[in-house]
Amino acid sequence: MPEAFDCLIIGGGPAGLTAAIYLARFHLSVTVADDGNSRARQIPCTHNHAGFPEGIAGADLLDRMREQGRKYGARLLEGHVDELVTGPLGFVSRGREVTGPARTVLLATGVTNRRPDVPEPLHAEALRTGRLRYCPVCDGYEVTDHDVAVIGCGARAVTEAIFLRSYTDRVTLILDQDDELTEQDADRINKVGIRLARGRPSEFTLGANQIHFAVGQRQMAFDTVYPSLGSEIHSELAASLGAAMTDEGCIKVDAHQRTNVPGLYAAGDVVVGLDQISHAMGEAGVAATAIRNDLAAVRPILR
Numbered sequence: 001m002p003e004a005f006d007c008l009i010i011g012g013g014p015a016g017l018t019a020a021i022y023l024a025r026f027h028l029s030v031t032v033a034d035d036g037n038s039r040a041r042q043i044p045c046t047h048n049h050a051g052f053p054e055g056i057a058g059a060d061l062l063d064r065m066r067e068q069g070r071k072y073g074a075r076l077l078e079g080h081v082d083e084l085v086t087g088p089l090g091f092v093s094r095g096r097e098v099t100g101p102a103r104t105v106l107l108a109t110g111v112t113n114r115r116p117d118v119p120e121p122l123h124a125e126a127l128r129t130g131r132l133r134y135c136p137v138c139d140g141y142e143v144t145d146h147d148v149a150v151i152g153c154g155a156r157a158v159t160e161a162i163f164l165r166s167y168t169d170r171v172t173l174i175l176d177q178d179d180e181l182t183e184q185d186a187d188r189i190n191k192v193g194i195r196l197a198r199g200r201p202s203e204f205t206l207g208a209n210q211i212h213f214a215v216g217q218r219q220m221a222f223d224t225v226y227p228s229l230g231s232e233i234h235s236e237l238a239a240s241l242g243a244a245m246t247d248e249g250c251i252k253v254d255a256h257q258r259t260n261v262p263g264l265y266a267a268g269d270v271v272v273g274l275d276q277i278s279h280a281m282g283e284a285g286v287a288a289t290a291i292r293n294d295l296a297a298v299r300p301i302l303r
């Protein structure tokens with residue numbers, strides 16, 4: 001086995017790449033393994049990420065961060081990590097290639113939004129043109145006074161519809177036929193004038209400016225649709241090492257982004273908290289600094 005390196009980061013989204021930039025600038029050896037499905041890559045143009053008055057496309061932001069990481073010596077590997085094991089010299093990951101041993105690991109593996117039943121090309125075009133959006137916190141501003149629908153299930157969809165009501169008075173909540181709506185939630189949406197429809201949207205098409213679909217026999221059209229169907233949380237590797245999780249499957253960490261497994265840290269959307277680029281970057285800075293200090297506590301980092 002080669003000499004152990006300081007940190008293996010799994011996940012090359014805003015969290016993973018921010019941590020790589022920090023760690024490389026701490027003069028630590030860092031490798032990032034990423035299989036290229038960052039949620040940020042789907043962002044046509046973010047307007048709420050600070051420092052970009054004209055906005056920036058998610059893919060461009062990631063390219064800048066990769067360039068910055070490489071500039072300071074971070075190694076970027078492409079490929080999916082299937083397995084992560086601990087050994088006497090540290091952590092070893094297996095995927096397209098074996099990587100390790102690493103003295104520490106940062107999991108920045110993110111989540112994936114569950115999608116409505118929309119063919120991929122149409123989904124991509126709807127996302128590109130803002131007729132399909134996944135994050136009201138990110139881009140509710142862009143649908144100010146527009147005709148908006150939330151399609152989803154349960155309390156999460158109700159909360160999202162009420163959040164969007166602060167941007168427009170034309171909000172429709174579309175719940176599955178058998179989806180339970182508590183009296184309290186029914187009262188909440190009535191109070192703020194949110195329309196309710198029941199049924200599973202299907203037969204999606206894109207018109208000149210709107211997105212169209214059928215709900216049962218009804219044809220509906222909106223300027224923008226927000227799916228609120230939950231997410232797949234990519235915390236399998238943490239679970240395989242016995243890390244503590246929330247009921248939803250997010251990784252539990254302390255104030256320094258440490259998990260309960262020695263040497264294992266986590267940051268970004270895969271950790272409980274606000275799913276935002278700024279938050280992922282903030283957690284990554286905290287994690288990288290804790291990794292640096294924890295390594296220095298074992299073996300002084302001297303130039």
Ligand SMILES: Cc1cc2nc3c(=O)[nH]c(=O)nc-3n(C[C@H](O)[C@H](O)[C@H](O)COP(=O)(O)OP(=O)(O)OC[C@H]3O[C@@H](n4cnc5c(N)ncnc54)[C@H](O)[C@@H]3O)c2cc1C
Nearest residue numbers: 011013014015035037038039040046081110138268269277
């Ligand atoms: C359509 C859309 C618009 C958005 N708009 C905004 C916005 O305007 N502003 C904002 O702040 N946020 C926005 N977000 C949210 C933002 O993209 C996320 O909060 C952010 O990307 C989280 O960063 P992350 O690094 O935690 O996870 P991600 O960016 O999802 O990165 C995780 C990475 O880990 C990789 N990975 C996972 N498992 C493995 C494995 N086993 N092996 C190798 N690689 C793995 C994935 O491929 C991915 O590249 C938006 C999201 C979407 C979907």
